[in-house]
Amino acid sequence: MPMITAVSLRYFAEVVSAGSIRAAAERLFVAASAISRQIGLLEDELGAPLLERGPGRTVLRLTAAGELLMRHVRHVDHEVDRVRSEIEALKGLRKGHVRLGVVETFVREVVPDLLQRFNARYPGITYQVEVAPTTRLIELIGQDELDVAITFNPPPSLRVKHVYERTLETCVLVAHHHPLARLETLKLSDCAAYGLAMPDETISAKRDQDEMFARARIEPRKVLVTNSYELMRSVAETGMAVALVNARPGDSADMPGFRYVPIRDSRVKHQRLTLCTCEGRTPSPIAAVFIETLKQEFTQLETA
DNA sequence: GACGCAGAGGATCATAACTT
DNA sequence: AAGTTATGATCCTCTGCGTC
Missing domain, CATH: 3.40.190.290 (D-Maltodextrin-Binding Protein; domain 2)
Structure with missing residues (x-):
């Protein structure tokens, strides 16, 4: 029983893009006959011609059915690209390094819990935690030595972005x-x-x-x-x-x-607890997730 | 099951031969 | 000279058959 296979769809797409079965064969490094057969199987399976062949040197044209199938192929291509990049991001989250700066205030009660939960969710990540006063943390953020810093009342700086802020009594x-x-x-x-x-x-x-x-x-x-x-x-x-x-x-x-x-x-x-990141720099995938997690955790604590 | 080879069938292109 | 027809070269797809 014929099937719509990834191979036949790939051949079909290549024929459409190359303009002829022969040209597609050259691009794909297979015999034109193989492609012709695969497209024939596709047409059998779908019960409709996909190409207006005009034997000879006439330019291949898509039938209405061919247009529909081609739209499907493009859609699938985009989906595959999307999934691929998500998988890449996933791989990035399986290992990686997070550079956190924190004022001493949070060293005992907040940071250990936070790291423990994040580590449970994303095992395999390593951390560098810099404990320092806000001024020093801002400096390090500005030099992109840290991914994110938990600070108090940070002085304004062009190189530093405030991604979260709340008042602590x-x-x-x-x-x-x-x-x-x-x-x-x-x-x-x-x-x-x-x-x-x-x-x-x-x-x-x-x-x-x-x-x-x-x-x-x-x-x-x-x-x-x-x-x-x-x-x-x-x-x-x-x-x-x-x-x-x-x-x-x-x-x-x-x-x-x-x-x-x-x-x-x-x-x-009252002190302003502020999460700072480096302005204009895209964090690593894992750092981005970490920053988001920090924001969420602090937001949840707000309503608690 | 997919592939490549070889051959069949069919169409276009360039050009030579022919007609007006 | 310009248009028309005939012909061979070339290109393209399809299919039968054998191979891996």
């Missing part, structure tokens, strides 16, 4: 046994009575915190100043001091041993 991180832990919300002045763990100038939040206290006319008692956001938090968790930190991007469920207490104070400046 500033909270006070206190140990569970700390007196402030009992309050639902608190004011900046409530902190004045306690020692503070504060960031140094390498952390962008420092300027904002200084400004907040200045405007509130409060002289914070700085028990500890550090360039490590993690240390700031860890110290606050011990109860030795309290720290002004960003709320977690997700649920504000309290962690064992400490609490995030929201500040209700008009002078408080």
